[in-house]
Amino acid sequence: MIHEAPGAINGLRSATLSVVRIATWNVNSVVARLPRVVEWLGIVEPDVLCLQELKTAELPDELTDLGYEVAIHSTGRWNGVAILSRVGVTDERRGLLDEPGYQPEDAMLEATEPRAVGATCGGVRIWSVYVPNGRDPKHAHYEYKLRWLAALHATIAAELPTHSRLAVLGDFNIAPSDADVWNPRAFDGLTHVTEPERAALGALRDLGLHDVVPRAMKYDTPFTYWDYRAGMFHKNEGMRIDLVYASEPLAGAVRDAYVDRDARKGKLPSDHAPVVVDVDVS
DNA sequence: ATGCCCGTCCGTGACGGA
Numbered sequence: 285m286i287h288e289a290p291g292a293i294n295g296l297r298s299a300t301l302s303v304v305r306i307a308t309w310n311v312n313s314v315v316a317r318l319p320r321v322v323e324w325l326g327i328v329e330p331d332v333l334c335l336q337e338l339k340t341a342e343l344p345d346e347l348t349d350l351g352y353e354v355a356i357h358s359t360g361r362w363n364g365v366a367i368l369s370r371v372g373v374t375d376e377r378r379g380l381l382d383e384p385g386y387q388p389e390d391a392m393l394e395a396t397e398p399r400a401v402g403a404t405c406g407g408v409r410i411w412s413v414y415v416p417n418g419r420d421p422k423h424a425h426y427e428y429k430l431r432w433l434a435a436l437h438a439t440i441a442a443e444l445p446t447h448s449r450l451a452v453l454g455d456f457n458i459a460p461s462d463a464d465v466w467n468p469r470a471f472d473g474l475t476h477v478t479e480p481e482r483a484a485l486g487a488l489r490d491l492g493l494h495d496v497v498p499r500a501m502k503y504d505t506p507f508t509y510w511d512y513r514a515g516m517f518h519k520n521e522g523m524r525i526d527l528v529y530a531s532e533p534l535a536g537a538v539r540d541a542y543v544d545r546d547a548r549k550g551k552l553p554s555d556h557a558p559v560v561v562d563v564d565v566s
Numbered sequence: 567a568t569g570c571c572c573g574t575c576c577g578t579g580a581c582g583g584a
Contacts, residue, residue, distance in 0.1 A: 312583085313573055337583090339574065361574055362582075417584060457584070476584060511584070515570030523584080549568040555583085 302566030303539060304371060304406050308334040308453035308526055309547070310414070310509075310556035314347070314364075315340050317554055322346060324547055328560060331371045332405045334412030334453045338364030355403035355412075363397050365414050365454070371406030380435040381442060386416070386428050400436065402443075407565055408534065409447035411440070413454035418475035426475060429457070433484035441491055444531065449565065451530040452493065455509075455556065460485055460495060464524035466507070466516075476525060485527075494535035496528040498543045498559050506543045509556045517548055526559050537564045 307330040311317040314335060325333070338358045343366060348354060351370065357378040358364030367373065378401055385396045399414045413436065418429040436452070444450060458481045462468040471477045489495065500506040507522030516522065528541065540562040548557040 316573060337573095417582080419582085419584085471584095474584075509584075512571035515568095518567090518569050525584080546568090552572090553568090555572075 302564055304332065304408065304563050304565050305330045305560060306332045306334075306408070306410070306451065306453065306528075306563060307558050307560045308336070308412065308455075308528065309558035310336040310455040310526060310554060312337050312554040312556065313339040314366075315344060316552065318344050318346055320547070320552065320554070322350070324544075324558070325350060328544065328558070330560065331369065332408070332410055333368040334410065335366045335368065336364075336412060336414040336455045338366060340364065355401050357398040357401040359398050363399050363414055365399060365401045365412045367401055367403045367405065367410055367412050369403065369405040369410075373403045373405060375402070375404045377402040380432075380439040382438065383435045384428060384431040386425065399432070400439075402439075404447070407449060408563070409443060409450040411450075411452040411454070413452055413456070415455060415457045417457050418481070421473070421475055421478055429475070430480055430484065433481075437484070437487050437491070440488065440493070444491060447531070449531060449534045450493075451496075451528060451534055451561075452488070453528050453559070455525060456485070456527045457525055458482065458485055458527075459523050459525055460527070463505075464507075466505070466521040466523065476523065485529075488529055492532050493529040494532065496530050496535055496538055496541050496561055497524075498528075498541040498561070500543055501545050507545075507557075508543055508559055510548060512555050526556055528559055528561055530561075530563075534563060538562070539564055
């Protein structure tokens, strides 16, 4: 049993059927990660799992055979997001309202990238998102990132009036504060920490969403990403960029939230660890 | 120990990741 038990919540879950376990995980190719994802689902047993960076158009049969309902938006080599749910999938929506493309003409051609999928699962409105990287603050991809975040904001603003329980989960590619990177000085001039990116997160919070900060399993840093290179995981040189942004009623019902850094260990891991949230939806 | 890039693509280096 390599995965640390999530504490007293186990007893609560067995005693109270109304606790829903929602998780998010950038798997960096669901094909390459298939055995790890299947094993992890058996251990952690989330009711809803948001996936990012599928890097393939369809989920492998071994995953869909597990009995989860699926909402998916994925096309091939790059990006790709999905929601797996065993508490229902309704009102699936692929993409954002007025979602921009990387190149301006992409949106006109409806050639936008598969980076967002929404669905209602067990009475909770869920969005699985993979925010564009940005690459460099001077790169066109950075402007695309900010436009994309504005479309996310508009989409959530439109849904909140009819979905009191709502959460946006995924790889935001933004560290909300300097405490969310291993060394702020190492990020001078880089994406993920700039004021406009952080302001986009602030705008989501202004809608009433709350940053559900998970507890860490080790150290005091609930990082969710560690680069593969230079032993950064082993030195805990990571970042908290996989986020759970939950509406007030949902955030107030959170009973536990943790980073499953055990999933970053061992053979052929993703460079991201899952974030797991237990919510009382009674 | 968790241990010092990885994944994709008709092909093998280029590109993306952050």
